[in-house]
Amino acid sequence: MSAPGRRPSGNGRANSAGRGSQASRPPRPRDVQPARRVAFDVIRAVSSSDAYANLLLPGAIRDAGLAGPDAALATELAYGTLRQAGSYDAIIALAAGREVAHIDPPVLDALRLGVHQLLATRVATHAAVNETVNLVALAAGRGASGFANAVLRAVAGRTAEEWLDAITAAARSDDERLGLRHAHPVWIIRAFRRALAAEGREDELEALLDADNAAPEVTLVALPGLAEPQDPRRPYAVTAFGSPGGDPGAIVAEHRGRVRVQDEGSQLVALALVGAQPVRPGERWLDLCAGPGGKTALLAAEALRAGASVDANEVIPARAGLVRRAVAAVPADVEVLEQDGRELAAERPGRYDRILVDAPCTGLGALRRRPEARWRKTAGDVPELAALQEQLLGAAVDALAPGGLLAYVTCSPHLAETAAVVSTVLRDRADLEELDAREVLRAVSQSPIDLPAPASGSGHAQLWPHRHGTDAMFLSLIRKIG
Structure with a gap:
């Protein structure tokens, strides 16, 4: 075994073992356990093609015929590796004696997968090393596999804590130290700290970071009036499907889409739009940024029971297709439009009684479900998104009828995407009032929710993974006076 910190030979490049025919000879086929192969293929697609793991992995598991423990292993290896990639890169750089930028991407992805098995799972050391070396041999050649073997044996020489x-x-700062230890970019650490500080709970930062790195429970929704919830205390959340990361496909298929996967936070913010004030028959509702359609389906089911109608808009055609699939289980006529939300709202002044603005955002509230997202977004993405969010919210209030209600929602706790957007729009409009979203959430959830009032005194609500077990959904409820 290489001593920790000793520089492995080779450079992680394909065919680096030597010259001539020996170096160019293709590697002998080696068996790689299917769950690891699936995880590696998903990680490679995320790295090389900007794929989304949560969209790609279920199909890859089905195509490989994995089930039960094998499917769970593939899920843990793929998601766990992607979540911790930043920390693993720092470990690999130390163990290899070089920056990860100088390691071939397929080799680096395999090393990340191997390091995750060595430091964060109960996989035996010999299995983690051997299977990863075989993956490298298949992906980059036997010379690179020798380099990988040396790096992994160096990693195995220390504990995760070491x-x-x-x-x-x-580390040059406390934020950098937290980022390395908890696998979050520094800019996200700072954004989370500011958002927690707005509630007087800055001391919860490390608990939040830990929650982001834990596999979330799979939660289902029973569409109201169309399926029965398992827990009457949580009327629409069919909670705790099996183990974290489990595949609820059989239950969804059995109920023909009337039970579906949806985070409970997403359910609550959609239901708040319905529960904030009584529904009058004949109301018209709009989901302005509807893709992929989970909240649209929930609203459509509620509208069907109340005698209301729903329009849905999604500017991206592929996501509009997902919305149509999502609402197909609801026996109601939901018109799905494909326009820029700002333009659609401008064309329909005063038309809608309720509008959901689930605005495009950084997605920092769903990092536990979208493991690669933390490494894709940058602080530089926020100003452009915030400007779009203000424009969408401003346009939506113009499309709201007098007395109508609007829910502004983001799957992000970043203050620039949440409180700042709402305050900017409210400041410029005398015909709007913000309701107490916290009280509405408590009412629709039918259970106590710890929702402290922001220091600003505004009425918005922020859900958190570490505190509520949901994605970090933000909600502001706005009524148009008239």
């Missing part, structure tokens, strides 16, 4: 101490030893 490696975390090693990579944080040279």
Whole structure:
């Protein structure tokens, strides 16, 4: 075994073992356990093609015929590796004695997968090393596999805690130390701290980071009036499907889409739009940014029971197709439009009694479900998104009828995408009032929810993974005076 910190030979490049026919000879076929192969293929697609793991992995598992423990292993390996990639890169750089930028991407992805098995799972050391070396041999050649073997054996020489101490030893700030230890970019650490501080709960930061790195429970929704919830205390959330990361496909298929996967936070913010004030028959509702359609289906089911109608809009055609699939289980006529939401709202002044603005955002509230998202977004993405959010919200209030209600929602706790957007729009409009979203959420959830009032005194609500077990959904409820 290589001593920790000793520089492995080779450079992680394909065919780096030597020259001539020996180096160019293709590697002998080697068996790789199917769950690891699926995880590696998904990680490679995320790295090389900007694929989304949560969209790709279920199909990859089905195509490989994985089920039960094998499917669970593939899920844990893929998601766990992607969540912790930043920390693993720092560990690999120390173990290899070089920056990860100088390691071939397929080799680096395999090393990340191997490091995750060594430091974060109960996989035996020999299995983690051997299977990863075989993956590297298939992906990049036998020369690169020798390099991978040396790096992994160096990693195996220390515990996870020892490696975390090693990579944080040279951190230049507390935020950088937290980022390395908890696998979050520094800019996200700072955004989370500010959002928690707005509630006087900055001391919860590390609990939030830990929650982001834990596999979330799979939660289903029973569409109201169309399927029965399992827990009457939570009328629409069919909670705790099996183990974290489990595949609820059989239940969804059995109920023909009337029971579906949906985070409970997403359910609550959609139901708040319905529960904030009584529904009058004949109301018209709009889901302005509807893709992929989960909240649209929930609203459509509620509208069907109340005698209301729903329009849905999604500017991206592929996502509009997902909306149509989502609402197909609801026996109601939902018109799905494909326009820029700002333009559609401008064309329909005063038409809608309720509008959901689930605005495009950084997605920082769903990092536990979208493991690669934390490494894709940057602080530079926020100003453009915030400007779009203000425009969408401003346009939506023009499409709201007098007395109508609007829910502004983001799957992000970043203050620039949440409180700042709402305050900017409210400041410029004398015909709007913000309701107490916290009280509405408590009412629709039918259970106590710890929702402290922001220091600003505004009425919005923020859900959190570490506190509520949901994605970090933000909700502001706005009524048009008239």
